[in-house]
Each structure stands twice: as structure tokens, then as C-alpha cells.
Amino acid sequence: xxxxxxxxxxxxxxxxxxxxxxxxxxxxxxxxxxxxxxxxxxxxxxxxxxxxxxxxxxxxxxxxxxxxxxxxxxxxxxxxxxxxxxxxxxxxxxxxxxxxxxxxxxxxxxxxxxxxxxxxxxxxxxxxxxxxxxxxxxxxxxxxxxxxxxxxxxxxxxxxxxxxxxxxxxxxxxxxxxxxxxxxxxxxxxxxxxxxxxxxxxxxxxxxxxxxxxxxxxxxxxxxxxxxxxxxxxxxxxxxxxxxxxxxxxxxxxxxxxxxxxxxxxxxxxxxxxxxxxxxxxxxxxxxxxxxxxxxxxxxxxxxxxxxxxxxxxxxxxxxxxxx
Amino acid sequence: xxxxxxxxxxxxxxxxxxxxxxxxxxxxxxxxxxxxxxxxxxxxxxxxxxxxxxxxxxxxxxxxxxxxxxxxxxxxxxxxxxxxxxxxxxxxxxxxxxxxxxxxxxxxxxxxxxxxxxxxxxxxxxxxxxxxxxxxxxxxxxxxxxxxxxxxxxxxxxxxxxxxxxxxxxxxxxxxxxxxxxxxxxxxxxxxxxxxxxxxxxxxxxxxxxxxxxxxxxxxxxxxxxxxxxxxxxxxxxxxxxxxxxxxxxxxxxxxxxxxxxxxxxxxxxxxxxxxxxxxxxxxxxxxxxxxxxxxxxxxxxxxxxxxxxxxxxxxxxxxxxxxxxxxxxxxxxx
Numbered sequence: 001x002x003x004x005x006x007x008x009x010x011x012x013x014x015x016x017x018x019x020x021x022x023x024x025x026x027x028x029x030x031x032x033x034x035x036x037x038x039x040x041x042x043x044x045x046x047x048x049x050x051x052x053x054x055x056x057x058x059x060x061x062x063x064x065x066x067x068x069x070x071x072x073x074x075x076x077x078x079x080x081x082x083x084x085x086x087x088x089x090x091x092x093x094x095x096x097x098x099x100x101x102x103x104x105x106x107x108x109x110x111x112x113x114x115x116x117x118x119x120x121x122x123x124x125x126x127x128x129x130x131x132x133x134x135x136x137x138x139x140x141x142x143x144x145x146x147x148x149x150x151x152x153x154x155x156x157x158x159x160x161x162x163x164x165x166x167x168x169x170x171x172x173x174x175x176x177x178x179x180x181x182x183x184x185x186x187x188x189x190x191x192x193x194x195x196x197x198x199x200x201x202x203x204x205x206x207x208x209x210x211x212x213x214x215x216x217x218x219x220x221x222x223x224x225x226x227x228x229x230x231x232x233x234x235x236x237x238x239x240x241x242x243x244x245x246x247x248x249x250x251x252x253x254x255x256x257x258x259x260x261x262x263x264x265x266x267x268x269x270x271x272x273x274x275x276x277x278x279x280x281x282x283x284x285x286x287x288x289x290x291x292x293x294x295x296x297x298x299x300x301x302x303x304x305x306x307x308x309x310x311x312x313x314x315x316x317x318x319x320x321x322x323x324x
Numbered sequence: 325x326x327x328x329x330x331x332x333x334x335x336x337x338x339x340x341x342x343x344x345x346x347x348x349x350x351x352x353x354x355x356x357x358x359x360x361x362x363x364x365x366x367x368x369x370x371x372x373x374x375x376x377x378x379x380x381x382x383x384x385x386x387x388x389x390x391x392x393x394x395x396x397x398x399x400x401x402x403x404x405x406x407x408x409x410x411x412x413x414x415x416x417x418x419x420x421x422x423x424x425x426x427x428x429x430x431x432x433x434x435x436x437x438x439x440x441x442x443x444x445x446x447x448x449x450x451x452x453x454x455x456x457x458x459x460x461x462x463x464x465x466x467x468x469x470x471x472x473x474x475x476x477x478x479x480x481x482x483x484x485x486x487x488x489x490x491x492x493x494x495x496x497x498x499x500x501x502x503x504x505x506x507x508x509x510x511x512x513x514x515x516x517x518x519x520x521x522x523x524x525x526x527x528x529x530x531x532x533x534x535x536x537x538x539x540x541x542x543x544x545x546x547x548x549x550x551x552x553x554x555x556x557x558x559x560x561x562x563x564x565x566x567x568x569x570x571x572x573x574x575x576x577x578x579x580x581x582x583x584x585x586x587x588x589x590x591x592x593x594x595x596x597x598x599x600x601x602x603x604x605x606x607x608x609x610x611x612x613x614x615x616x617x618x619x620x621x622x623x624x625x626x627x628x629x630x631x632x633x634x635x636x637x638x639x640x641x642x643x644x645x646x647x648x649x650x651x652x653x654x655x656x657x658x659x
Contacts, residue, residue: 046513152601182368183540183584187597194595209514212586216595253518255543257570258587262547267522268515271483287515 045224367555564639
């Protein structure tokens, strides 16, 4: 992570992507986001903010209602229509519930061989590669004969990762990769993800509600609220000086162990409004402690600030966390 | 800890029969809960923190094969009580807030019915009007803006945060001497969690009982609690005032757990984890439970399970070597 370095050319590009379910639930609203090759981009926000929908759109499981998503120089839709298997090899999704993402009726060995068969990869080569991956992930061969319920949560995570890596993907979308893992083993998994990025030039989109993980692992972070990206910034800059009031509030709710790092939590009133009937103007104005009259009527755009940061707020930097 | 604790737990052991053999869920717990104190209990999954709460209420699963030791609650040993006598404590002197507010409320009854049931248990024969008046007041006190309206709501009409507020209101109506809160904010979104934490902080001014706050979030415990008790593998490895323990941990496990929090800035360095796995509860141990993963292990650690011993004012640690380890770590050559 070199501060001040220019961003690599985008490998993933969301341009004005919206997803509307049943004609009324705006799960994603005008999302524009670029992820550079080899970058690790974090996605934070509360439930209902659209993080998972964004992941699903990227891997082609959900169709955007409007806007385009490109991976490389072609859209996801085109690639899925023309060469679905090749596209799915490029981009792999790690699901939040690692144990549930493995079939309970298949041994781990069969689960890992299934994608090799589906994608008709050269058997011998793929098997050899799989052996290498298993070793790399610290999974011993006796795990192959077991069923998902016989392995630990941490092992299930690594099996899911192995299943993704055997496809030699360019991009990994990881939805809460450390959810359900004990804090004593989450570091090990994250180190592994970082090693793989370095060795294979992998690109990550990483969803997490663990702000410490986001701060340590990602280079950029996009903050989402009610289907919109409200801020997109270098992770260290976001944590040091959040520009959007929602970012400031969200980051302040992560109580630190170290008294020197503690800030006064900014306690927001109320809860996230419904995506069926989002507030007019700025979607955050109903809970924003520094909202002004303009915010209730004019929806702010996601506009660039200095230093490659983008923020969707009429009055950026107007809410700052207070230190103890 | 405090000279005159509300609860004194001594050598509490809990075992259960499983398909793989006898599970040692609690391996001899010693803990004092001071009057009016908030005691944070932290530990990873399987460390026994929820089981400890279950023992205090004596609400244990059917496969429990052994419950031994003492839980002196205001001088009465809860372990030895017969069932009807124990029942008089539940929902009266001891109340509990559960982790998942979605399943803790009965979907068939209104919020008002939940609150009234709790009140009538505590004050048998309370008039309907009085119960309703106090229910509405309780909802207001936990932050319901439209309490008279919401008292007639059903649980499905409320969000997760509001349901957890109802749970807290129910617990407070009991006016318990001891409130058990098992991960009360884990199921909530971050900004809603902040609301509930701030509510709990404000309640400190009006609630005079003791609170056992179970959590896996060290930062939250640091913010909210007075005392801290760190559990590992069915044992307490360290206890003491929260700022002292987190500011200068004595037990190698506490130190390792703090390092795993990833609070420091990205420096390109490796992320910390504790090698190895949490102990298997089925395994019988006659040594320090943390020894297989401890970077400071010596032969002395394998000779019997270390007892909690003094580790500073109001502090105790279950490590035979904590002084030596502290000295070793203080030497510059070590790092």
C-alpha cells in the first residue's frame, strides 16, 4: 500500500447501476464504483444498505435494472450470454455462511472436484493444482473424506476458498469472510487472502461489518446507505477523517479497547428507513445530526473531492467524531 | 474483587453427556460479582460464557450430567436449591436479556402482554390499569417515543432494535438484583447497537443491581463494564477491573486476544492470530487449558490446572508464570 500512488486501471466498473425488486424496492440506486486490478476494496454499511445485492450483481446472479457492470472491457451480461463458464471462472463469490455453502450430502473431496468437472478442466492438471491449493491453505488430505458437518467453521471457510481458487479467478468477492470465525483465527484467514492477492495478483471486493478488519486489510472503502454509495475513499483517509456524516457515525460506533483510540460514539436517532419508500432529498437526512433544509429536498450526487475521494453530501466534513 | 459480593461462584463445574463422551463445559469457575457492578464476560465460542449465565439461572439443557460447586447468591447456594425454590429467583431476583430479540418474544402476544406478565410475576395481584401504566412508563424509559401506541404492537411490527428495547424494559420491570445480558447487541446493526449501548449506559444511573454482560466484543466491554472476566476452554483465565486488565493483561491468552483485535493501523505486517484450535470440551485436562497454544509454555504449565491467583489489586490470573512472562516481554531483546 503506497500512499499517493495512482490507482491501477479498473478491472471492475459499475456505472449508474440500479436494482429494483418488484418495481418498488430500490435495493441499489445509481451505484458507480471502480475496482482496480489487484486492489482490495472494502464495502461497509448496515443490513439493507445493498452490499449483498452489489456482490450478486457483480457475479451475475442479479440483473441490474439499469446501468452497466463491466469486468475487463465487456459487460457482465455480454460475458454471461457468450461464455458463461469462462466468466464464472474469472470471478468467484465466497458466501457468508461457509458451512451452508457446502452441500451436506457431498464429501469435501467431491465438493472440490465438482467445479473441475463442470468447467471440464484438464483433470490431471486440476487435481495437481488442487493439491497445491489445499497445502497452501493448510488443509490436510484427510479433510477430503469428511462431510461439512464434520469440519470446523474455519476449515469450511478454507474449503470454500479452495473451491474458488481452483478456478484461478481474477476477482474474489468475499461476503463477510470472517463472520462466525473466532477472533483468534480470523487473522490467519485474512493473512491467507493477502498472500493470495500478492502471489496471484487477485482483486478483492470484501464486505464486512468488522471495521477493524476493513481498516487493516483494504486499500479503499465504499460506505453504503439505503442502496447508495455515500462515500468512497482511501481506507486510511476514511478512518482518519470521514467526509460523510453517516461514515462518521458508523465509524464512531466501533468502541476501541485502547483508551487513546476511543471516540465519543455518535448515536443516530431512529433506524434505517425502508427502501420501498426512501426519504426525499438526501436519503440520510432523517437521521443526520447535521442536516440542513437543503438536504430534505435536494438529493446530493456522489461527487469527487480532492485526493480521489467521492462523497454524496451537500456539506461534507460537517460531522466529526470527538476524541475522549 | 468487592469485599461483599452479590454472587460468589466457587469451583463451579458443569458437564454434559454428548455422543463423543462427557463434555467438560465449565472446569471449575471462581468468580465474584460485586453489588452494583457491571461484569463483562468475554471469550471465544465454546469458552463457556453462555453456560455460566445458564448456571446462574439454572436453566440447563437435559444432557447435563453434573453441576457441582457453589453459586452463593446473597448467601444462598443456588446449586443446592430445589426446583420450586430456584424458580422463585427466575424473573424475580435474576433476569436475563437474550441475544436474539427476534425469537425471545412470543409472536402471539402484544408487547403489553409481555410486560404485564413480567409485572404480575413480580407483583402478584397488580391491577390491570396499574400494570398498563407501568408498562407504558417502562417503554418510554427505554426510548420508545410512542409508548402508549407501541404497547399494543405485536413483536413482528417492531424492528430488531425496538424488540431488544422491549426485552430490556421487561428485564428492568423485574427490578432484579442480577441482570444477565447475553450478547444483547450482537444481532443488531451498528448504529442501532450504538443506541442500545447508550441506553444501557444511561440505565446505570437508575438501575442499582449488578449486571453480567456477556460479549465477544472487547471494545464494547471496555466501554460499558467495571470488571472483566476472560474465559477460555471452560475456565476463567483472568479477572479484574476492566481498564487494568485490558491496559496490562497478565495472562498470555488475554494478551493474545487483545493482539487479535486488529486495532492498530495497517502497517503491511502480518495479522496476528493464535495458532492452534480452541480446546475440545470432551478432552479431560490436567494442565493449563491454554498450554497447547501458549508461546510461553514451560513444564510447570503442564503440572495440573493452574488456579486463579493474585495478579495485582483486585486482579487474578490463572497462569503459573505470569510474572516471569511479563519480565521476559519487558526485555528489549525479546522484540
